[in-house]
Amino acid sequence: MLRAAVARVAASRGPVLPFGVGPVDHLLAGGGLDGAGLHEVTGASASWSDDAAATLFAAGIASRFAAAPDVSALWALTRFDLYAPGLEQAGLGPDRVLYAQGRTDKELLALCEDALRDGSLACVVAEVKAADQTATRRLQLAASEGNTPMILYRRYRRYGQCPLADPSLAMTRWRIGTLSSGRLASPGVGRGRWNVELVRQRGGPPFSLELEACDDQGRLALPAATADRAVAPGRTDTVAFGHAA
Amino acid sequence: MPRGGGWRPGARWAQGTHSGEPSLDALPAHQRPTMRELGRRSEAAAPVFRALRSDDGTSGGIAAPLPPLWGLRPTIVVARTGQRDLVTAACAAALDLGLVPGMAAAHARALVSDLDLLDAAPDADRAWLDRLALHAARCWTPTAAVSGTDGLWLDLSGTTHLFGGEERFAARLLGFLRRLGFTARVAIAGTPGAAHALARYGGAGVRILPEGGESEALAPLPLAALRLAPEALAAAARFGIERIADLYPMPRGPLARRLGRGAVERLDQARGFVPEPIVPVVPFDMPEARRSLLEPIGTAEAIEQVIADLLGDLVLALRERSLGVRSLVLRCDRLDMGAQFVTVGTARATRDAKHLLRLFRLRIDRIEPGLGIETMVLAAPQVEALAPEAIAAVLDTARQAPDLAPLVDALAGRAGDAALFRLSAIESDVPERAISRAGPLAQPAGWPVWPRPIRMLARPEALSGVVALLPDHPPRRFAWRGRSYAVVAGDGPERIHGEWWRRPGEMWAVRDYFRVEATSGERFWLFRRGDAITDKTGDLSWYMHGVFG
Numbered sequence: 140m141l142r143a144a145v146a147r148v149a150a151s152r153g154p155v156l157p158f159g160v161g162p163v164d165h166l167l168a169g170g171g172l173d174g175a176g177l178h179e180v181t182g183a184s185a186s187w188s189d190d191a192a193a194t195l196f197a198a199g200i201a202s203r204f205a206a207a208p209d210v211s212a213l214w215a216l217t218r219f220d221l222y223a224p225g226l227e228q229a230g231l232g233p234d235r236v237l238y239a240q241g242r243t244d245k246e247l248l249a250l251c252e253d254a255l256r257d258g259s260l261a262c263v264v265a266e267v268k269a270a271d272q273t274a275t276r277r278l279q280l281a282a283s284e285g286n287t288p289m290i291l292y293r294r295y296r297r298y299g300q301c302p303l304a305d306p307s308l309a310m311t312r313w314r315i316g317t318l319s320s321g322r323l324a325s326p327g328v329g330r331g332r333w334n335v336e337l338v339r340q341r342g343g344p345p346f347s348l349e350l351e352a353c354d355d356q357g358r359l360a361l362p363a364a365t366a367d368r369a370v371a372p373g374r375t376d377t378v379a380f381g382h383a384a
Numbered sequence: 385m386p387r388g389g390g391w392r393p394g395a396r397w398a399q400g401t402h403s404g405e406p407s408l409d410a411l412p413a414h415q416r417p418t419m420r421e422l423g424r425r426s427e428a429a430a431p432v433f434r435a436l437r438s439d440d441g442t443s444g445g446i447a448a449p450l451p452p453l454w455g456l457r458p459t460i461v462v463a464r465t466g467q468r469d470l471v472t473a474a475c476a477a478a479l480d481l482g483l484v485p486g487m488a489a490a491h492a493r494a495l496v497s498d499l500d501l502l503d504a505a506p507d508a509d510r511a512w513l514d515r516l517a518l519h520a521a522r523c524w525t526p527t528a529a530v531s532g533t534d535g536l537w538l539d540l541s542g543t544t545h546l547f548g549g550e551e552r553f554a555a556r557l558l559g560f561l562r563r564l565g566f567t568a569r570v571a572i573a574g575t576p577g578a579a580h581a582l583a584r585y586g587g588a589g590v591r592i593l594p595e596g597g598e599s600e601a602l603a604p605l606p607l608a609a610l611r612l613a614p615e616a617l618a619a620a621a622r623f624g625i626e627r628i629a630d631l632y633p634m635p636r637g638p639l640a641r642r643l644g645r646g647a648v649e650r651l652d653q654a655r656g657f658v659p660e661p662i663v664p665v666v667p668f669d670m671p672e673a674r675r676s677l678l679e680p681i682g683t684a685e686a687i688e689q690v691i692a693d694l695l696g697d698l699v700l701a702l703r704e705r706s707l708g709v710r711s712l713v714l715r716c717d718r719l720d721m722g723a724q725f726v727t728v729g730t731a732r733a734t735r736d737a738k739h740l741l742r743l744f745r746l747r748i749d750r751i752e753p754g755l756g757i758e759t760m761v762l763a764a765p766q767v768e769a770l771a772p773e774a775i776a777a778v779l780d781t782a783r784q785a786p787d788l789a790p791l792v793d794a795l796a797g798r799a800g801d802a803a804l805f806r807l808s809a810i811e812s813d814v815p816e817r818a819i820s821r822a823g824p825l826a827q828p829a830g831w832p833v834w835p836r837p838i839r840m841l842a843r844p845e846a847l848s849g850v851v852a853l854l855p856d857h858p859p860r861r862f863a864w865r866g867r868s869y870a871v872v873a874g875d876g877p878e879r880i881h882g883e884w885w886r887r888p889g890e891m892w893a894v895r896d897y898f899r900v901e902a903t904s905g906e907r908f909w910l911f912r913r914g915d916a917i918t919d920k921t922g923d924l925s926w927y928m929h930g931v932f933g
Contacts, residue, residue, distance in 0.1 A: 187931050188906035191838045195933030198838070209785030222930060223807040223819055224831040225838035229933075233807050233828040237788070239795060240803050250795055250803075257794070259786035317905035317933070319872065328873045328901050331933060352933055355833075 153286050156204060160350065160359050163335070167311070168343035172200065176310035177279040177289045181302050183316025183334060185295035192333050192352070193315040194221070195229050197264055197290045199357030202230030204288055205261035206356075212262040213254050215239040215247050230357035235261075248274050251281075251289065258285035266292045268302075275307040303338050311340040318349060321362065330354075332362060458496055462489045463504035472504045476567075509533065517665045524553075527664040532611075535583060537576055537662050554590045574598055576662060577654030581609035581628075599655050603629035610650045616643045628654075671707065672763045673697035680719050680756025684748050687716075687757065691744050694762040695737040708733030708770030712740065716751055717759040724751050729801065731825050732789040733768035739790050746797040792824045813880045814895075815840065815929065834878060835899055837909045837930025844927035847910065852926070855916035858898040862910070864928050869902040876900075879915065894921040899932065907932035 153175025157164045164170050172178060180197045182189030205212040214221070214236050223233055239254075241247035244267045251265045255278065263282075270278075270291060282289040291309065293302035303312050314336040323329045331352030337345050351360040458478035460471045469489035478499070483492045493499055513530045520528035520538050524547075527539035540550070547553040554570040561568045571582035573593040578601065582591045585605045593601050602609070605628050607620050619642055625631065631639065631651055640648045652658040673694045681687060691714065702708065710733055716724040728743040751757075796804050805821045808828030812818050815836070822828045849868065852859035858874025876898030882890025897911045909930035914922025 186906070187839070188908070188933070191907075191931040192933040195838050211788060220839050220842065222815070222837055222840040224809075224815075224834075224836035225840075225930075225932070227830050228833065228836060229838070232830050233809065234830075236806070237792075237824055238805050238807065239799065240805075241799055246799060250799055253794055253798065254791060257791040259788055259791050317907070319903060319905040320901060322873070326873065328875045328899055328907065331907060332905065333933075 153283070153288065156200070156288070158359055160361055162348060162361070163350070163359070166337070166343065166346045168340055172288065173310045174204070174288050175283045175286045177275060177282050177291060177308065179275075179291045179293060179303065179307060179309040179312040181293040181312075181314055182295065183314050183336070185298050188317050189315065190294070192317045192331070193292065193313075194266075195225075195353055196313065196315045196333070196335070197292050198226050198229040198231050199353030199359065200288075200290055201262045201264050202235070202357035205231065205235045207261065210261040211235050211237045212264060213237050213239055213251075213260050214264045214266075215241060215251055215254075216266040217241055217244065217247055228355055229353050230355055244269050248278065252277055255281035255285045255287045255289055258287055260287055262288050262290065264290045264292060266294060268294050268296050270305070270307075272306045272308065275309055279308050279310075309339075312338045314338050330360075333359075335359070457498055457500050458483070459500040459502060460489070460492055461502045461504045463506070506533065514665070518667050521665055521667045524557075527662055529662045529664050531576075531580060535580065537579070539662055539664070540572065550592050551590070554592065558590065573601070575654055575656045576660050577610065577650060578602055578656070580611065581605055581654060585609040596656075599632070602654055603627065603632070607631075610647070610654055612647050612650060613644065616647045619643055620647075670763050670765060671698055671701050671705070671709075671767060672761065673701065674759065674761045676759045677757065680758045682753035682756045687748055687751060687753070687760075688741070688745060690760050691748075691762070692737070692741050694760060695740050695744075698762055698764065699735045699737045702735045702764070702767070702770075706769060706771050707764075707767040708735050709740070709764040710766040710768055711764070712744075713763050713765055714744065715761045715763070716753070716757045717761070718753065718757055719755040722754060724753075724757075726751060728797065729766075729793075730789065731792040731796070731823070733770045734789065735770060736790075739793065742790075743793055743797050746794070789825060796824075812883065814883060815880075817883070817886075835875070835932070837932050840909075840930040841928065844911070844929045847926040847928055850926045852912070854924070856896070858900045859910065859926065862926060864908075869906065869908075871900045872903055874898050874900040877912075880911075892918070892920045897929070 153173055155169050155171040156174055157171035158167075178200070180193050180200075182193040201212045201214070212231065212235060214226075216238070217240065219238070219240055223236075226236060227233060237260075239247075239250050241250055247265055247267060248270060251263050254260055254263050270293070275291070278289050278291065293305075295302060301314070303314060316334040316336070318332045318334050320329045320332045333350055333352055334347065335350045336347040339345055349362060351362050353359055458481055459475045460478050460483055461473040462469045463472045464470075471483060471485050471487050471489055471492050473485055474483045474492075478492075478496070481496050483496060483499075489501065493501075510530075510533070513533075513536065517528045517530050517536055520536060525538050525540055525543045529537045531537045540553070544550045544553045547556055550572050554572060557570055558568055569583050569586070569589055569591075571579045571586055571591040571593070573579040573582055573591075574595055575598055578593065578598040581602055582593065582605075585608075586601075591601075607617060607625060607628060610628060612620070620626075623642065628651070636648060649658060653660040675690055675694055675697075677690065681690065694714075698709075698712075709730060711727060711729040714726040714728075716726075718724065726744065726747050728740065728747065730740075730743070734740070792804055804824040806824060806826050806828050807819050808822040808826065809831045810818055810820045818831060845864065847859075847862040847864050849861070849863040850859045851861045856877050858876055859871055861868060861870045863869070877896035878898075880895045880897060882893030882895075884891040893913070894915045895911045895913060896915060897909060899907065899909055901907050908928060909932065910926060911929055912922070912924060912926050914924045916924060
């Protein structure tokens with residue numbers, strides 16, 4: 140009986156996408172992101188760089204969902220200020236992202252629902268300012284129906300008010316902020332560093348980690364223990380990752 | 385002297401022609417006024433209203449009819465053939481002067497000095513003939529074809545009674561062509577060969593041959609009328625055969641040996657002994673399905689049902705012709721004579737009725753049935769060839785690339801065609817110009833891998849309070865949008881030169897881009913105008929352009 144229930148729940152979940160970073164996958168329920176669920180991302184503050192970090196985080200996830208050849212992700216937005224070469228450098232090349240520009244958030248969410256139900260996309264990303272609980276429930280249902288992951292990028296509506304304060308039925312809710320990166324031995328700008336905070340997830344604890352920004356394939360990484368040394372293989376689970384709260 | 389009180393002593397028109405100023409031509413060159421002054425002295429414009437038609441209906445004064453393009457002077461059409469210019473056509477006046485097609489252009493000019501020459505445009509001629517043949521196939525007869533480079537064949541069997549008989553049809557044809565600006569000769573005969581010969585060599589404007597009179601009518605015509613090969617014509621000239629009548633008494637065996645079998649066949653075809661089919665042009669008619677309804681309908685369900693039926697009919701027709709639609713127009717005729725139109729477009733040619741019905745379902749609410757719809761017509765104004773495709777590997781079910789076209793159509797039906805796009809690279813180093821929109825099913829190219837921000841300002845914003853070492857260091861600190869930032873690390877410069885081929889103002893312009901990181905981890909993309917060495921490259925002002933994550 141219990142096994143049947145567990146199997147039914149497991150069948151409703153899509154393929155799981157692990158981050159490839161030990162601590163994150165360890166703490167995520169199911170060992171990664173649900174491939175048929177709604178995930179929310181927002182910046183840690185309303186500042187432009189946190190916004191960009193959260194966008195890159197979403198782009199990295201989308202590019203790893205769309206890693207197979209000849210599949211596309213849909214990026215839906217109302218105001219176009221993305222810079223496509225930057226997206227390509229997070230692994231989401233121009234041949235694997237299809238943009239949809241809606242006039243209002245409502246129209247955008249309807250577009251996303253259609254796209255999710257169709258099931259021919261690898262991933263759907265939407266940038267919205269407002270999405271209430273009903274909208275997130277509809278998106279979650281459409282995502283599980285079409286077996287397509289949905290990433291809802293929430294922009295700040297008011298300066299100090301985090302958009303994740305709204306109730307939502309998302310599987311995971313992420314908040315991304317920039318941190319100052321480790322200094323290089325030579326003058327120059329190194330790989331970015333983010334504070335990746337999982338505010339809420341279904342069936343697991345929230346946590347907060349300091350990670351290195353995504354590379355050209357959308358993969359995150361653990362920061363090296365010291366400035367000049369790479370992480371020793373096999374010790375990734377124990378080195379400096381912070382406060383699982 | 386004009387009437388109406390305009391007269392005053394000493395007015396310029398009352399003076400002699402040369403009383404005021406000496407003629408310009410009489411002046412030495414250095415005393416002549418400049419062009420600028422001459423322009424000011426130009427005469428007043430003609431009164432606007434004088435050119436209009438007057439109230440009593442007579443034509444207004446000075447508007448002259450447009451001169452015809454050709455025909456006033458003898459005109460010939462010249463085409464380059466090898467090393468020589470040959471006359472390919474001549475107008476009636478030129479023909480009267482003894483200029484014939486086939487002579488050298490230099491010879492023609494030597495014979496007639498006052499001659500207009502036009503360049504031959506065989507492609508345009510051919511296009512006109514094709515259009516005329518299509519028009520004939522639509523309006524006059526189902527079987528029409530282009531004959532040679534200068535004629536049309538119309539199979540008039542059983543159609544001329546619709547136009548009042550053969551004479552009246554020929555007259556109508558000539559009138560139609562005259563209105564288009566063509567002169568034409570019409571011959572109606574029992575065989576295509578005879579009609580071809582009589583139209584070109586018969587001499588009369590309209591020649592209608594009674595049935596069975598082909599042999600007799602062809603007899604006095606030259607051999608060239610039979611469409612013989614040039615070698616056959618040369619051979620016939622050697623044997624002294626000039627007219628078609630000379631061929632009639634000849635035994636057929638020796639004739640075929642000397643002039644070739646083709647000549648005998650042409651002769652038999654022209655006389656009607658051997659059939660000669662005309663390969664007709666097939667005008668493209670738009671795939672269309674129509675349903676007239678017994679009872680007027682007004683509900684969405686009924687409309688959807690009729691659309692599904694129409695799509696079923698249309699898809700059958702499309703499959704027969706192996707076509708796919710790119711756009712569909714649905715016309716709903718209402719009881720009150722109003723018509724409602726609904727249009728759907730597809731990203732790729734398709735004839736999937738289910739998919740098309742889904743597209744229409746999104747728009748059924750835009751149809752206003754009014755008192756009821758009595759007829760619905762579905763037409764495909766834009767179609768493309770859609771042949772069956774070979775599936776690469778049916779057994780390899782592991783990974784088939786999903787087809788995005790149905791999704792794109794559905795989303796475009798909801799948000800509009802322009803809402804869906806991909807971005808593609810343009811070869812430009814200026815960041816805001818490197819991007820162009822492409823279609824949603826395009827396979828766009830990527831960009832070079834210089835570090836680029838994820839979000840960019842629509843137009844760069846000026847920084848204030850910039851402290852930077854010149855010429856090639858990133859700024860130490862700057863202020864932007866009311867906040868000051870201290871820079872801890874920077875990369876650069878990446879120098880981007882202006883594109884002088886787009887705007888002359890960018891001839892010397894230079895932007896030096898820097899990627900900087902501020903104390904709390906923000907990474908910005910800044911640029912400075914100018915390379916700090918040459919003044920004209922820029923004014924050394926700093927701008928914010930983008931942000932890295």
